[in-house]
Amino acid sequence: MPKRGGGRGRNWRVENHFEHDDRVHSNNIRRVSFKPGTSKGKNKFRMWNSDPSKIFDDDIDMGATGNVGQRLNIRPFGRGGRLNSPAPKMSHGGPRRKFTPGLLPWYQITIPYGAKHEKDLLLRALLGYISPDIFIPHYYKNIGNAAVFYVDDVKIAEKLFNADRKIVMPDGFKLLVIVKNMVPKINIDTEMKEKMKLTMAKRYNAATKALDLTKFHADPDLSEVFCALFRPVIMLAAVDIIAENIPDLEALNLNDNKLHGLAHLKQLSMKLKCLKILYMGDNKIPFLSSLEPLQSLPLVELYLKGNPLVNRFQDHDIYVSDVRKKFPKLTRLDGIDLPPAIGFDVTDNVALPPYQQSFLVDPQGQDLVREFLTQYYAIYDSESRQQLLDAYHEHASISMAANYLITDNRNVASVRLNAYIPNSRNILRVTDREPRRRYLRTGRLQVVSFLSDLPKTKHDLMGFAVDLLVFTPTLIVLTMGGIFTETVTAGNPKRSFHRTFIIVPNTNGGFSIMNDLLFITNTTKEQDDRAHTSVLPVDRTSTQTALAVPAVPSTSTAPDEIQKAQLIATISQTTGMNQHWSLNCLQETDWDLQRALFIFNQLQSEGKIPAEAFIK
Known part of the structure; x- marks a missing residue:
């Protein structure tokens, strides 16, 4: 046998x-x-x-x-x-x-x-x-x-x-x-280390700071001693020699050394901190996970071709992607230059652009955004949403998705999304074609009927983050995110939302919503703390102010009674003041909503608005 x-x-x-x-x-x-x-x-x-x-x-x-x-x-x-x-x-x-x-x-x-x-x-x-x-x-x-x-x-x-x-x-x-x-008997002593050191010296290129240890055991100068780098004790001795004599080494070639387990190579990242190029081809590394001890190395080039781990990937793109997950700074793999990685890995001395609550692809769309948000949410937060029929195209469609946060405790009544989950078109969960079709409402009547069935709300317009992504004469894409409160639900729970409107011109010279995408979930603790606390900045010319606080542009002509009612409703739901104080605020500013909101925020920050202004 x-x-x-x-x-x-x-x-x-x-x-x-x-x-x-x-x-x-x-x-x-x-x-x-x-x-x-x-x-x-x-x-x-x-x-x-x-x-x-x-x-x-x-x-x-x-x-x-x-x-x-x-x-x-x-x-x-x-x-x-x-x-x-x-x-x-x-x-x-x-x-x-x-x-x-x-x-x-x-x-x-x-x-x-x-x-x-x-x-x-x-x-x-x-x-x-x-x-x-x-x-x-x-x-x-x-x-x-x-x-x-x-x-x-x-x-x-x-x-x-x-x-x-x-x-x-x-x-x-x-x-x-x-x-x-069987492998030969080994004995790491001073004499053997000296032979290894002399052999490495002739394989070192000082100009490129590169050390070539390809098939190290077969070097003629080591013919009398067993010096296979796949044995951990020998590899660690080699690392110590390198760290002692060439600590600034930048490139190391370990090709064709029958390397298998690499757990002991964690020492490389601690002792060779300048190592950027590593060749480990034609070895016996079985899995990509075997390279985890090397992850802390700042490698920009890696060679793995000829290892069993490469053959485990049938798709080369997946192989490249998985390797880059472990070594995100790689620019070259297996001798081939890689495309630039998509990420936010920047050096400390690079200044990031300033935070911007909202973004306008074209500043000319600023007035349209302000007017649209003011009019749309004044109606949406009113007692009846039927007037939204004029805002949607005849063939408009709406799709709503709702989901819980990972940290949500669904045993708490205020956290439950019972009003949204039954109509959610989350395509990760709704996989059948028929439910997907049924949850997509098409036509302005179905759209407004669906919106009217949702809980009554009050949106925090001053906390909106608004992005105008596309602004052309034939197409407008507008996205926004923020917080709203359910006004008629027990406990008045707050919800977080993200919404995308695709807007097209209509035959009357105005604009209509063609597609409405709505996502709803619960708020985080940070969002709860910031809700309804935003204060308008003093600089009225900034883009952030123009979008964070929607307002209709002032006109030289006095508004009619219908427009006055809309303005009162808008400032009331935006500021939280009752109709009497909202009317006074608008009258004192000649019905200029933007100026009225500015004065309100300034007085509110100074604590000059009495408590009875908020009693309804």
Whole structure:
């Protein structure tokens, strides 16, 4: 039965064959053991490398100089060692064996009695058999009469495994080839660190501050020591050497080093803070999450091609996106320049534009916005919304969506959105075509009927954030967000809303709403604290003032009775004053609503408006 990694159970030990070739003696017999109490079925045994985490995370003594071949208890016939079972088929004097790749990227190759042949003769024989493939015999040495070396390629290890007893030497002897999944013994001492340091020095480019450690273990200057960077203890020693001698390193190439686990590489971000370019291609990194220990590095270029993690992505765009989530400053990935990232990652010395409550794509639309908001919400917050029929196009449509905040406690009556949820057209929840069609109201009659069924409200116009996104002779797109209070609902709950109007010209020379998108949710604590507390700034020329406090432009002609009633209703619902004080305020300012609101805010901030002005 083959051992893990292609190793074979042979009763052969290096130390037993130091003197001469003893291959034809009659006592060369396989040992058989029938252990009592063994469970039926497969022969079960544990190996040191059954836990892959120990292979890559801990530095394990692999015992390269001893126990090259281990004894196995071989059952002679049948499954589970049953007697009187049919004998297995034999091939080349023994049972057929199959190579099994191991968990480690290194394999020990042992040639029993190989020391009697010259090294070059032995290697030429092996290379000739696996031609055209070639391999590098790492750490070749003779141990007794055996020749031992290592290879770092699973395909080469399999070909050498299959070469067992198939290569005939000049003396007529067929080479025995034993392959075991094993790494050489390592010992990080001062001498080894000095060799690593000298090897790194010749690979360092001072002009570009770049260090090339590609296939570091195969460097000719390290042929006598095992220096594979996939072993954490060796990688950490290399990081310490770099941090001590070139702490300002900006580019590091770790290609083709059989890297797997990277948890220990968290030291890179702490010791090499200037590292911006990192190449890790042609390794064995299995998952993108394996790169998390490197996330704190300010990388602008990363190379991962040739790792299993890349093949896990069928869509290249998703691969690029997921990598950039971990390294948002990347401008180059796998040798390809990336498009600029969309984000707000700016340096500390860059001044951000000032906060602006509202935005006008065209200042000429300012008067239209003021007039529209004043007239629309004066009617919307009145006792009857039927007058909104004139505001909507004949083929207008409205869509409303409502949703709870994550922090909402729905057991509280004031938080429940019962008046909105049943008619919500949230397309993330409403997936069927028929409900989606039913919740989309079309035609001015359906639109106004739907709005009339919603709870009565009072909007905080001074707290509006208004954006005029499109302003052309044929199309206007207006969005706004703010807070309103339900005036007839128990507890007068406050709601947050966002609304988008798409407005087109009508045949009467005015404008009509073609599409109305409304979203409603509950207010946050910050919104509750700011609700109905906005005060008009003194600067009346600012864009923010013009939009935050809607008003109709003053005219030279006196308003008629209908217009006066509308102005009184507007200032009353905007300021909270009763109709008597609202009428007085407008009369004293010659029915100029914008001036009246300005004076109100100024007097209110000074505390000069009596409490009876707000008693209704």
